[in-house]
Amino acid sequence: MTNCYLGIDAGGTSTRAAVVRADGTCVGVGRAGSGNPISAGPDHAAAQVLLATRHALEDAGIGADRMVGGIAAMAGSRVARHADWLNDPLHEAGIGISLTLEPDLLAAFLSATPQPDGYAVVAGTGAVAVRVRGFELEAVTDGLGWLLGDAGSGFWIGHQAIRHALAALDGRAPASTLTDALLESLELDPEAPAEVEGRPGAIQHAVDLLYTWRPVELARLAPLAFTAAQAGDPAAVEIVDEAGRALRAALTSMLVPEVSGPLVFGGSVLTQQPAVASAVAAAVPGQEPLLTSDGLVGAAVLALRRGGVTVSEATFDRLSETIAARRN
Amino acid sequence: MTNCYLGIDAGGTSTRAAVVRADGTCVGVGRAGSGNPISAGPDHAAAQVLLATRHALEDAGIGADRMVGGIAAMAGSRVARHADWLNDPLHEAGIGISLTLEPDLLAAFLSATPQPDGYAVVAGTGAVAVRVRGFELEAVTDGLGWLLGDAGSGFWIGHQAIRHALAALDGRAPASTLTDALLESLELDPEAPAEVEGRPGAIQHAVDLLYTWRPVELARLAPLAFTAAQAGDPAAVEIVDEAGRALRAALTSMLVPEVSGPLVFGGSVLTQQPAVASAVAAAVPGQEPLLTSDGLVGAAVLALRRGGVTVSEATFDRLSETIAARRN
Numbered sequence: 001m002t003n004c005y006l007g008i009d010a011g012g013t014s015t016r017a018a019v020v021r022a023d024g025t026c027v028g029v030g031r032a033g034s035g036n037p038i039s040a041g042p043d044h045a046a047a048q049v050l051l052a053t054r055h056a057l058e059d060a061g062i063g064a065d066r067m068v069g070g071i072a073a074m075a076g077s078r079v080a081r082h083a084d085w086l087n088d089p090l091h092e093a094g095i096g097i098s099l100t101l102e103p104d105l106l107a108a109f110l111s112a113t114p115q116p117d118g119y120a121v122v123a124g125t126g127a128v129a130v131r132v133r134g135f136e137l138e139a140v141t142d143g144l145g146w147l148l149g150d151a152g153s154g155f156w157i158g159h160q161a162i163r164h165a166l167a168a169l170d171g172r173a174p175a176s177t178l179t180d181a182l183l184e185s186l187e188l189d190p191e192a193p194a195e196v197e198g199r200p201g202a203i204q205h206a207v208d209l210l211y212t213w214r215p216v217e218l219a220r221l222a223p224l225a226f227t228a229a230q231a232g233d234p235a236a237v238e239i240v241d242e243a244g245r246a247l248r249a250a251l252t253s254m255l256v257p258e259v260s261g262p263l264v265f266g267g268s269v270l271t272q273q274p275a276v277a278s279a280v281a282a283a284v285p286g287q288e289p290l291l292t293s294d295g296l297v298g299a300a301v302l303a304l305r306r307g308g309v310t311v312s313e314a315t316f317d318r319l320s321e322t323i324a325a326r327r328n
Numbered sequence: 329m330t331n332c333y334l335g336i337d338a339g340g341t342s343t344r345a346a347v348v349r350a351d352g353t354c355v356g357v358g359r360a361g362s363g364n365p366i367s368a369g370p371d372h373a374a375a376q377v378l379l380a381t382r383h384a385l386e387d388a389g390i391g392a393d394r395m396v397g398g399i400a401a402m403a404g405s406r407v408a409r410h411a412d413w414l415n416d417p418l419h420e421a422g423i424g425i426s427l428t429l430e431p432d433l434l435a436a437f438l439s440a441t442p443q444p445d446g447y448a449v450v451a452g453t454g455a456v457a458v459r460v461r462g463f464e465l466e467a468v469t470d471g472l473g474w475l476l477g478d479a480g481s482g483f484w485i486g487h488q489a490i491r492h493a494l495a496a497l498d499g500r501a502p503a504s505t506l507t508d509a510l511l512e513s514l515e516l517d518p519e520a521p522a523e524v525e526g527r528p529g530a531i532q533h534a535v536d537l538l539y540t541w542r543p544v545e546l547a548r549l550a551p552l553a554f555t556a557a558q559a560g561d562p563a564a565v566e567i568v569d570e571a572g573r574a575l576r577a578a579l580t581s582m583l584v585p586e587v588s589g590p591l592v593f594g595g596s597v598l599t600q601q602p603a604v605a606s607a608v609a610a611a612v613p614g615q616e617p618l619l620t621s622d623g624l625v626g627a628a629v630l631a632l633r634r635g636g637v638t639v640s641e642a643t644f645d646r647l648s649e650t651i652a653a654r655r656n
Contacts, residue, residue, distance in 0.1 A: 137526050147487075149494060210476055
């Protein structure tokens with residue numbers, strides 16, 4: 001009978017669970033819906049964490065009595081500091097351990113490295129940079145949401161690209177390939193109808209359509225900017241460059257001399273756009289950025305560490321490999 | 329018994345009515361709530377137009393049978409081309425004329441001049457530029473709303489100022505007087521609490537508060553940028569300059585050689601910020617911009633013109649003077 005630890009990575013879209021041994025071997029993984037108590041509500045979130053946990057225990061073929069500790073990583077763990085909303089339903093369902101809450105950004109960092117100190121920049125729909133020290137989140141910048149921050153994020157890039165595409169169509173900015181790319185992605189005809197009340201008809205159709213989206217969904221169109229920038233469109237190049245500068249400024253604001261690295265990048269803007277990643281990584285000379293997709297490995301690292309288990313490089317490598325293998 | 333004409337300026341906040349004679353003498357004005365069928369709903373909007381009309385007739389001390397024609401100027405008259413929603417309730421209430429719908433931007437232009445051709449730029453919460461030819465709106469640019477356009481508007485300026493204030497507080501941008509100005513206007517203490525989860529506490533409080541606003545309400549804070557710019561804050565100066573460039577680009581895109589002016593400015597950004605107004609007016613050399621506050625005079629001009637009355641400069645001056653006198 002080996003003791004096991006439970007790592008939960010609770011995101012806004014899905015919740016992932018891993019059951020791991022102290023040597024880093026993952027024996028089971030599970031998955032469920034949104035486990036974020038702010039966006040999904042605490043009852044729904046707790047139910048999804050419980051479901052992901054059950055799936056992981058089934059996958060491992062072990063009972064809940066084998067679990068000796070665990071953590072749940074999630075955004076907004078500040079406002080959900082008390083975990084009763086999560087642990088009470090777990091206990092009622094016969095899972096006796098009490099999960100502690102950890103920041104999802106710390107789990108993201110520790111998904112790429114077992115080091116106690118370093119930096120992470122995550123730029124997906126949103127954008128945030130953090131400094132990690134002694135396995136704790138020491139400082140955070142941005143992550144202020146699409147309206148007030150998230151400079152350089154997928155939303156920011158998509159929003160700027162759409163605004164520029166419409167301004168060009170409207171005659172207020174130089175012509176750009178972003179315009180045709182936008183109309184094509186919205187399946188609108190750039191030619192007809194020629195004019196609606198003194199402006200190109202396509203503008204009114206695009207605007208009417210885009211205002212039916214939730215604002216944050218403009219992030220979907222960030223790829224238009226990357227494609228146009230690669231083809232040399234000056235406006236798109238400027239938008240992508242500006243995103244890189246904004247993310248670099250966020251990272252730079254986190255730097256202190258005592259922490260040199262590692263540097264961890266997450267989110268599609270940084271993991272799928274090498275040009276942006278290079279521009280941002282240049283802020284920390286000599287550090288090749290480590291990429292991470294989600295925080296499940298880091299959640300498992302934290303589950304072990306908070307349970308008193310030292311996570312060596314060998315243990316970390318085993319966690320990474322066995323979690324990846326179980327997920328496939 | 330002199331025939332009278334009804335001019336309605338139906339805005340999103342209030343509806344204004346003027347009863348005028350063919351010689352330009354205003355004999356009555358009235359006021360009511362929102363008359364915009366899109367934001368207020370057609371039933372409510374029609375009721376407010378009717379109420380403003382009744383107030384104007386009472387003010388004039390005449391019966392509805394004296395009215396021989398009229399128009400209602402409003403935004404979105406494109407989507408409300410059919411005026412049955414407005415005229416049916418008027419007819420039921422014993423007001424026999426049928427109002428035709430006119431663009432509010434045309435009324436704004438004709439509130440400052442009786443000329444058939446020219447340009448108008450309106451930058452309040454939103455921003456839009458138009459070309460007028462032969463008493464019709466010939467071309468329009470921007471006015472695409474806070475998310476997709478309105479470049480250089482009060483929203484745009486307030487939004488940029490807030491983003492910069494937070495970025496500076498977050499360490500991602502150089503310190504700016506915008507930060508203290510923002511926190512003061514939100515009545516937040518810049519000092520306490522020192523830190524919330526790795527970031528200055530004031531940021532989280534400001535963000536939590538600002539996300540309770542409707543996005544468009546960020547326009548309220550545009551004055552922070554004007555004040556800071558006047559005091560020489562570099563970031564604020566850049567924001568205000570950029571707003572001027574955006575509005576100028578909108579106006580420039582409307583220019584054609586056959587139309588030289590006049591140039592009409594409306595909205596608080598252009599009527600209360602002379603530095604912005606000068607930067608924008610420079611796009612049309614030799615034209616001193618005429619300022620307009622709302623579209624009531626222009627609605628009266630259109631009521632006369634659509635009723636077959638030529639509006640001379642003398643008639644226009646009489647309209648302006650007598651409407652202003654009645655409103656005071």
